[in-house]
Amino acid sequence: MKFLFGVVLGVLLVPTVVYLYLTSGHAPAATSDPPMPFERAITRHALHARMDKEIPTSTPAEATEATFLAGARVYRASCAMCHGLPNQKPPVVAKGMFPPAPQLLAKDEMVTDDAPGLTFWKVKNGIRLTGMPSFSRALCSTEMWQVSLFLANADKLPPSVLQSLGASAPPGSTAK
Numbered sequence: 001m002k003f004l005f006g007v008v009l010g011v012l013l014v015p016t017v018v019y020l021y022l023t024s025g026h027a028p029a030a031t032s033d034p035p036m037p038f039e040r041a042i043t044r045h046a047l048h049a050r051m052d053k054e055i056p057t058s059t060p061a062e063a064t065e066a067t068f069l070a071g072a073r074v075y076r077a078s079c080a081m082c083h084g085l086p087n088q089k090p091p092v093v094a095k096g097m098f099p100p101a102p103q104l105l106a107k108d109e110m111v112t113d114d115a116p117g118l119t120f121w122k123v124k125n126g127i128r129l130t131g132m133p134s135f136s137r138a139l140c141s142t143e144m145w146q147v148s149l150f151l152a153n154a155d156k157l158p159p160s161v162l163q164s165l166g167a168s169a170p171p172g173s174t175a176k
Contacts (some may be wrong), residue, residue, distance in 0.1 A: 031098035043129055054125075056117035061145040063153055068161045071150025074143045076165060078135060079104070085165055097131045105165075110154045119148040 021027055028036055061067050076085070082101040084090050094101040102109040111119055123144045126134035135144060150161070 031096060033098075039129075047127060051118065051121055055115070055121045059116045059120075059145065059149065061142070061149055063149050065158050065160060067146050068150050068153060068157055069164055070143070071146035071148070072157075072161050072164045074139065074147040075150055078139065079147065082131070086162065099130055101131065104151055105154055107155075111151050112153065112155045114152065116145070116148040116152045119151050120144055123148060 028034060075083075081091055082094050082097065084094065084101075084103040084105060086105040090101075090103050094103070102111075104111060122132060123139070124134065124136045124141075126132050139147075150157075
């Protein structure tokens with residue numbers, strides 16, 4: 001009987017305490033607040049499980065200079081406001097985001113080790129609790145693939161693409 005009472009009390013007490021914590025104004029809600037306990041682990045596991053199921057394994061576009069130029073145009077118009085441009089300070093918007101928006105054209109934050117399909121999934125679907133929106137209603141599939149291929153090759157972009165971004169070369173670039 002004590003065991004059953006303990007289980008019932010636990011089932012009622014835990015949700016009540018969580019509810020009171022969340023509605024009392026003590027839970028971190030501002031972008032300057034630290035994450036809640038287990039927030040990173042829970043969201044990371046859920047995100048990766050979903051992406052593992054849905055990431056496209058083939059790329060319908062070719063990694064050509066024309067694709068990179070088109071991807072650079074999409075990036076400049078839709079991504080640079082948060083993710084920045086080569087050889088420039090992070091945009092003001094990025095400084096207030098939680099978690100911080102990666103500066104995707106900075107040498108140490110490039111996603112060149114990500115398959116284009118992974119970046120495509122992120123662009124298409126967005127990522128909850130990060131500020132990364134879904135672009136599925138703003139960009140067509142071709143544009144999402146162009147920017148994904150552009151980012152997958154950010155460390156080896158041709159000079160014409162770098163010039164379209166207003167940069168000579170991102171740090172670590174092999175472009176000459």
